[in-house]
Amino acid sequence: MLILAVLRAQVAELSRNRWVLSYTVLLAVLTEALYQLSGSAPRALSGLLNVVLLLVPLVITVFGVVYWHTSREFTELLLAQPLPRRALWCGLYLGLTIPLVLAYAVGITLPLLLHRELTAAIAPLLAMYLLVGTALTLCFAAIALWIGATQDDRLKALGLALGIWFAATVLYDGLVVWFATVYSDWPLEKPMLALMFANPVDLARTVLMLQLDSAALMGYTGAVLANVLGGYRGALATITALALWILLPALAAGRSFVKKDF
Amino acid sequence: MRHSRRWLVIGTALLFSVHGSLAAQSGDTLVHVGKGAPSPSAATIADALRQVARHGQVLVHAGVYAESTLVILKPVRITGKPGAILDGQGARGLVIVNSDSVELRGLTFRNTGSSHTDDRAAVRIFESIACVVAQNRFESTFFALHLQRVDGCIVRENTMQGLAGSQSTTGNGVHVWSSRNVQVEHNTITGHRDGIYFEFSRQASARQNVVTESLRYGLHFMFSDSCAYESNRFVANRSGVAVMYAKHVRIADNLFSDARNSASYGLLLKEINDSQIVGNDFLNNTIAVHLEGANRNHVSGNRFEANGWAMRLLADAQENQIRDNSFFRNVFDLSTNSQSHFSTVRGNYWDRYRGYDLDRDGVGDVPHAPVRLFALVVERAPAALLLVRSAVADALDLLERIAPTLTPATLLDQAPRMRATVRAPSAQLVPARRSNERAP
Numbered sequence: 223m224l225i226l227a228v229l230r231a232q233v234a235e236l237s238r239n240r241w242v243l244s245y246t247v248l249l250a251v252l253t254e255a256l257y258q259l260s261g262s263a264p265r266a267l268s269g270l271l272n273v274v275l276l277l278v279p280l281v282i283t284v285f286g287v288v289y290w291h292t293s294r295e296f297t298e299l300l301l302a303q304p305l306p307r308r309a310l311w312c313g314l315y316l317g318l319t320i321p322l323v324l325a326y327a328v329g330i331t332l333p334l335l336l337h338r339e340l341t342a343a344i345a346p347l348l349a350m351y352l353l354v355g356t357a358l359t360l361c362f363a364a365i366a367l368w369i370g371a372t373q374d375d376r377l378k379a380l381g382l383a384l385g386i387w388f389a390a391t392v393l394y395d396g397l398v399v400w401f402a403t404v405y406s407d408w409p410l411e412k413p414m415l416a417l418m419f420a421n422p423v424d425l426a427r428t429v430l431m432l433q434l435d436s437a438a439l440m441g442y443t444g445a446v447l448a449n450v451l452g453g454y455r456g457a458l459a460t461i462t463a464l465a466l467w468i469l470l471p472a473l474a475a476g477r478s479f480v481k482k483d484f
Numbered sequence: 485m486r487h488s489r490r491w492l493v494i495g496t497a498l499l500f501s502v503h504g505s506l507a508a509q510s511g512d513t514l515v516h517v518g519k520g521a522p523s524p525s526a527a528t529i530a531d532a533l534r535q536v537a538r539h540g541q542v543l544v545h546a547g548v549y550a551e552s553t554l555v556i557l558k559p560v561r562i563t564g565k566p567g568a569i570l571d572g573q574g575a576r577g578l579v580i581v582n583s584d585s586v587e588l589r590g591l592t593f594r595n596t597g598s599s600h601t602d603d604r605a606a607v608r609i610f611e612s613i614a615c616v617v618a619q620n621r622f623e624s625t626f627f628a629l630h631l632q633r634v635d636g637c638i639v640r641e642n643t644m645q646g647l648a649g650s651q652s653t654t655g656n657g658v659h660v661w662s663s664r665n666v667q668v669e670h671n672t673i674t675g676h677r678d679g680i681y682f683e684f685s686r687q688a689s690a691r692q693n694v695v696t697e698s699l700r701y702g703l704h705f706m707f708s709d710s711c712a713y714e715s716n717r718f719v720a721n722r723s724g725v726a727v728m729y730a731k732h733v734r735i736a737d738n739l740f741s742d743a744r745n746s747a748s749y750g751l752l753l754k755e756i757n758d759s760q761i762v763g764n765d766f767l768n769n770t771i772a773v774h775l776e777g778a779n780r781n782h783v784s785g786n787r788f789e790a791n792g793w794a795m796r797l798l799a800d801a802q803e804n805q806i807r808d809n810s811f812f813r814n815v816f817d818l819s820t821n822s823q824s825h826f827s828t829v830r831g832n833y834w835d836r837y838r839g840y841d842l843d844r845d846g847v848g849d850v851p852h853a854p855v856r857l858f859a860l861v862v863e864r865a866p867a868a869l870l871l872v873r874s875a876v877a878d879a880l881d882l883l884e885r886i887a888p889t890l891t892p893a894t895l896l897d898q899a900p901r902m903r904a905t906v907r908a909p910s911a912q913l914v915p916a917r918r919s920n921e922r923a924p
Contacts, residue, residue: 271873272873272875276875391875392875392876392879395871395874395875395876395877398871399868399876399877402861402865402867402868402871403861403864403868405865406865406866406867410865410867411867414867414868415870418870424870424871424874427874428870430873431870431872431873
């Protein structure tokens with residue numbers, strides 16, 4: 223019950239937060255712009271790929287860290303109450319993520335809804351975008367809370383958040399491309415797949431890309447890729463991996479919150 | 485063993501035909517086959533063939549005829565009424581023709597079964613001139629039609645349904661070997677190993693055929709010079725279309741689509757020289773056109789849409805002219821395996837082109853570099869394909885566009901078009917058009 227009370231308070235507060243609203247509007251405007259430019263919903267979603275993969279982690283980590291620090295006094299007040307810390311953390315985490323997930327879902331769905339483009343044809347693709355966006359939100363929110371719990375210095379925390387975002391979205395891929403070029407004589411399909419699973423952003427992109435560019439992917443690397451990622455087993459593997467990418471940071475963050483000396 | 489028995493059959497039949505040729509002068513010009521058929525009639529097609537005069541007609545009425553393989557050694561027309569079915573009962577080919585001017589029309593050939601020892605065909609025609617195979621149905625046949633050393637044969641408006649299964653348990657739809665002037669037109673061919681296959685043939689043509697779901701290639705030809713392939717539709721064939729070792733070939737106004745597989749090509753050109761690849765549509769293929777050791781070809785007026793690679797132009801393909809094509813929504817428009825190359829790419833429309841046209845002459849004022857840097861990365865390290873949609877790939881492409889260092893400097897379109905020349909973006913499966921309908 224207590225966790226629900228905390229959750230409700232957080233959700234109510236964040237839903238009115240202008241940053242969350244701006245995030246929704248930004249996503250909606252981008253989706254609308256891509257729709258207008260490309261002229262069709264599948265192409266708009268295709269263009270949205272890198273927006274989602276870059277913007278969502280950035281907004282979530284930065285906002286999460288800022289949120290942690292602004293609500294720190296409220297958190298300390300709650301800590302003074304006879305509440306189990308774990309429940310309190312769950313309330314904080316879900317209170318942070320639920321409005322952000324809703325903001326994301328509304329942001330990319332609303333323009334398509336207004337254009338009456340929510341047809342059965344794009345439903346699987348849109349569902350994939352919602353799933354992947356939700357997973358990225360949950361994952362990076364947990365990372366943000368972990369940063370908050372371990373870094374008391376606001377500036378350092380923000381720097382760390384940006385660093386992790388940059389590493390996950392740009393640096394990592396750069397290294398992977400470099401690795402693939404240097405070791406191009408080796409059979410790289412399996413190591414590459416492992417590398418894709420080892421970064422939530424890459425995993426998200428691979429999952430989405432299978433819905434988008436399968437023509438190119440069915441080229442020579444395609445066989446291994448299709449075997450691992452295609453079909454029922456592939457869906458299971460990717461969903462498990464995404465779940466792990468939420469669970470592990472969440473556990474780490476919860477642990478450091480429980481142990482933290484405020 | 486089976487081979488020798490068949491040749492024995494043919495040999496015996498040859499003897500009989502020589503023996504019977506005098507009698508045949510007085511045969512009937514029209515013989516009916518089937519129950520309740522008007523006279524003169526015969527109980528079996530084989531009887532009717534013996535009874536009919538040279539250049540006469542055998543009219544097969546509705547019914548299922550499971551006779552032993554028919555051997556035709558004189559000019560004759562066999563016409564099927566609706567429902568006339570020749571059934572091989574999964575055990576044999578149906579018709580063997582070794583005579584000029586034989587016509588097979590309106591028949592249904594079915595159930596040849598498959599064979600690992602011979603090229604069993606529903607209809608085999610060898611060493612003949614001017615045969616016509618038209619408006620027939622071939623159902624569950626190993627090879628549907630097998631032409632060997634023929635001249636001036638016409639194959640049109642047939643429907644061929646293969647055995648499906650695997651590559652080794654099915655034969656080709658239309659198989660043409662060492663022949664001249666064969667016309668294959670308006671046929672629908674599904675589920676064979678190769679839909680249409682030409683080898684060592686000259687002056688052949690394939691027009692307006694629809695070839696789908698072949699287990700290997702939709703169209704496959706080798707060592708077949710001076711042939712024309714026009715207005716065909718090759719859709720969802722497992723390995724696409726592969727053509728090799730030929731010159732003076734014309735491939736025009738065809739649709740190549742949905743060759744999506746590892747090692748699958750919309751159109752693979754290997755050692756094809758001095759040929760025209762004009763006005764074709766390439767849609768949704770893993771690799772739309774692959775040129776390897778192909779020289780002096782004109783690739784123009786084609787439309788490439790939503791392919792993985794629109795064109796792979798290897799360095800051993802020289803002096804090709806890539807002009808007036810249109811590229812839409814391909815992951816890679818052009819890819820190559822070398823810094824140097826020896827083909828001309830000019831006057832194409834690229835939807836990726838970001839240049840401008842200040843003098844409004846319809847031609848962009850700055851050249852377009854169609855090879856993405858990331859295409860070269862993938863060429864060297866195919867595994868990097870996983871990152872094709874990443875921000876890093878975009879960043880690399882952007883850097884390369886600003887300061888080109890790695891993409892082949894000579895591979896530039898100096899006169900990119902501002903508008904597509906061919907047609908407006910198409911829906912799925914546009915019917916192929918005749919060349920004279922195309923806008924100039």
